[in-house]
Amino acid sequence: MSARRVEPVRDRKMLTRRMGSAEAWRDTKMGMWAWLLQRVAAVGLLAVIAVHLKNPFARPVQTALLALVLLHGLLGVRAILLDFGLPARWHRLLFLLALLAGVAAFTGFWRWRWY
Amino acid sequence: MVLKVFRWGPGARERLQKYWVKARQGMTVLDALVELQRSSDPTLAFRYACRVGMCGSCAMVINGRERWACRTLLSGLARGPVTVRPLYHFPLIRDLVVDMAPMKTRMLDMKAVFVPGHRTTDGDGFAQVGSRSRERRSIDAAIECIGCGMCVSACTMVSHDARFPGPAALNRVFTLQRDSRDGAHADRSEAVLAEDVLTRCHGQANCTAVCPMEISPTGSILALRRRAVLRLFGIGPR
Numbered sequence: 260m261s262a263r264r265v266e267p268v269r270d271r272k273m274l275t276r277r278m279g280s281a282e283a284w285r286d287t288k289m290g291m292w293a294w295l296l297q298r299v300a301a302v303g304l305l306a307v308i309a310v311h312l313k314n315p316f317a318r319p320v321q322t323a324l325l326a327l328v329l330l331h332g333l334l335g336v337r338a339i340l341l342d343f344g345l346p347a348r349w350h351r352l353l354f355l356l357a358l359l360a361g362v363a364a365f366t367g368f369w370r371w372r373w374y
Numbered sequence: 375m376v377l378k379v380f381r382w383g384p385g386a387r388e389r390l391q392k393y394w395v396k397a398r399q400g401m402t403v404l405d406a407l408v409e410l411q412r413s414s415d416p417t418l419a420f421r422y423a424c425r426v427g428m429c430g431s432c433a434m435v436i437n438g439r440e441r442w443a444c445r446t447l448l449s450g451l452a453r454g455p456v457t458v459r460p461l462y463h464f465p466l467i468r469d470l471v472v473d474m475a476p477m478k479t480r481m482l483d484m485k486a487v488f489v490p491g492h493r494t495t496d497g498d499g500f501a502q503v504g505s506r507s508r509e510r511r512s513i514d515a516a517i518e519c520i521g522c523g524m525c526v527s528a529c530t531m532v533s534h535d536a537r538f539p540g541p542a543a544l545n546r547v548f549t550l551q552r553d554s555r556d557g558a559h560a561d562r563s564e565a566v567l568a569e570d571v572l573t574r575c576h577g578q579a580n581c582t583a584v585c586p587m588e589i590s591p592t593g594s595i596l597a598l599r600r601r602a603v604l605r606l607f608g609i610g611p612r
Contacts, residue, residue, distance in 0.1 A: 271465035271473075272382070275533045282457060285438035290579030290592070291530070338577060344600060347593030350579050 293354040297334035300327045322369075329364050333357040375448060376455040377406060379418065383468045390457065397448045403458065404432050404443035407470075420470035430522025430586065434470055435459040440524035440584040461527035463540075477523055480539040485565050486546040491557025501555045513549045516594050518587045525581035525591050537570035541581035541591030544571070548594035551601065551611075563605065572599050 276283045304327045311320050337353040345353070375397040382388040393414065395406045404422055411418045422432040425444045432443040436458055437451055448456065464472035481487070503510045525541035526532055532540045547566055550556050566572050575595045582590040604610025 273465050274380075274460060274462050276462055276530070282438045288528075288578070288580050288583040290577065290583065294576055294578045341577060341596060342599065344596075347579065347582060347590045347596060350577075350582075350592070 289351045289354055293334055293337065293350070293357075297331055297338075300331035300334070303327050304331060325368060326361075326365055329361040333361045333364075375406075377403075377410070378455050378457045379407070379410075379470070380459040381418075381469050382466060383419075392455075395448075399449070401448050402444055403434070403436055403441075403446045403448060403451075403456065406448060406456075407443065407458070418470075419468040427586070428520070430520040430524075433461055433522040433524045433527070433586075435461060435527060440527045442522065442524075442586050445586070461523050463526055463529070463532045464523060472523070474521070474523055477521065477526055477540070477542055480543040481546055483565070484539050484543045484547050484571070485558055485562045486543050486550060487558075488550060488553070488556055489558035489561075491555055503554065509552060509554060513552045515587075515589050516545050516549045516591075519545055519589055520587060522586060524584045524586065525589075528580040528584040530578060530580065531574050531576060535570055535574055538574040539571060541575075541595070544575070544598060545589060545591040545594040548598050551598065559611065563602070566598055567602055572602060 278284070303323070307320060307323045307327055310317070311324050314320070334354075334357050337350070337357045340353060341347060341350060375395050377393045377395055378390040379393060380388065381391045393410050395401075395409060397406070404425065407418065407420050408422075411420075420432070420434070420443075422444060423429045424431070427442060427445040430442060433440060434443050435441075436443065436446055437456060440461065443458075458470065460466060460470045460472045464474060464476060467473050519542060521542065523542065525545075529538075529541055531538050544566070547562055551559055551562060572595060575592070577592060577596070579590075579592045582592045585591065601610055
């Protein structure tokens with residue numbers, strides 16, 4: 260069995276979502292936000308960790324580090340749970356739970372500061 | 375109501391053309407397009423067949439979201455002009471009409487075609503999978519795909535990687551890999567384990583969100599991945 264290609268698709272005019280336009284973001288779905296937030300948090304972490312290593316005692320940097328670690332990590336847990344067989348239709352609920360757990364953990368941890 | 379409709383034809387420049395339509399109660403986007411074509415612009419090209427939400431041929435991007443035009447009420451859309459574009463990631467033929475052939479090509483590339491296995495020749499007549507069997511229930515939703523292409527249009531990875539077969543083809547692969555009558559599981563496993571296939575899905579679930587049949591291609595892809603991992607450890611079917 261072999262696929263017959265009549266004409267290469269790349270040579271033909273095709274529309275793609277223009278992410279620079281408002282229309283492309285008008286109906287962004289929750290799963291997309293979950294994915295995007297996790298990636299943005301990862302990039303943010305790279306910058307914050309670099310600053311944190313220079314001065315580990317700066318409060319704003321610590322705050323940002325904790326928030327980004329929780330966001331990135333908990334969204335990762337969501338992805339793992341889906342990978343391991345939780346119904347895909349739960350992905351929105353898991354996103355919300357990850358955000359709620361993140362806020363709760365951030366608040367609890369910040370209040371508990373031991374120094 | 376103002377409709378901004380994507381217009382393009384070979385040799386012409388693309389543009390959004392504004393039309394004014396008197397929105398009546400119960401009027402769908404497809405009704406509006408048909409009215410426009412009949413009353414003011416017979417050159418406007420779009421595709422439809424059943425008009426009742428069964429065939430999926432009127433799939434378009436309406437106000438930024440993939441929808442079937444025949445089931446989208448104008449009154450259900452946000453206020454302001456309604457923007458209508460053809461599906462993304464399909465070659466354009468004209469205006470709102472796209473060429474669906476690449477979706478079939480992707481399916482063939484993934485060997486997403488039923489190949490009779492030994493069970494089809496067992497006994498008399500056709501081998502059957504009981505409607506209440508576990509095997510059948512595990513693919514119940516996934517076999518309802520009508521091939522409308524909305525999932526392919528909504529998938530961002532299709533846009534980034536031309537070799538990614540997309541949600542529809544992988545959903546079809548999933549149904550065949552779960553079919554005990556099929557005889558090409560091993561061949562198909564090889565196809566989906568290629569670099570740009572299963573691992574390319576980022577689980578954004580855009581396909582699941584727009585599917586008019588409420589299928590979850592994301593779930594199908596995740597199930598194929600689990601199957602592939604089990605096979606890697608030698609404890610699962612091919």
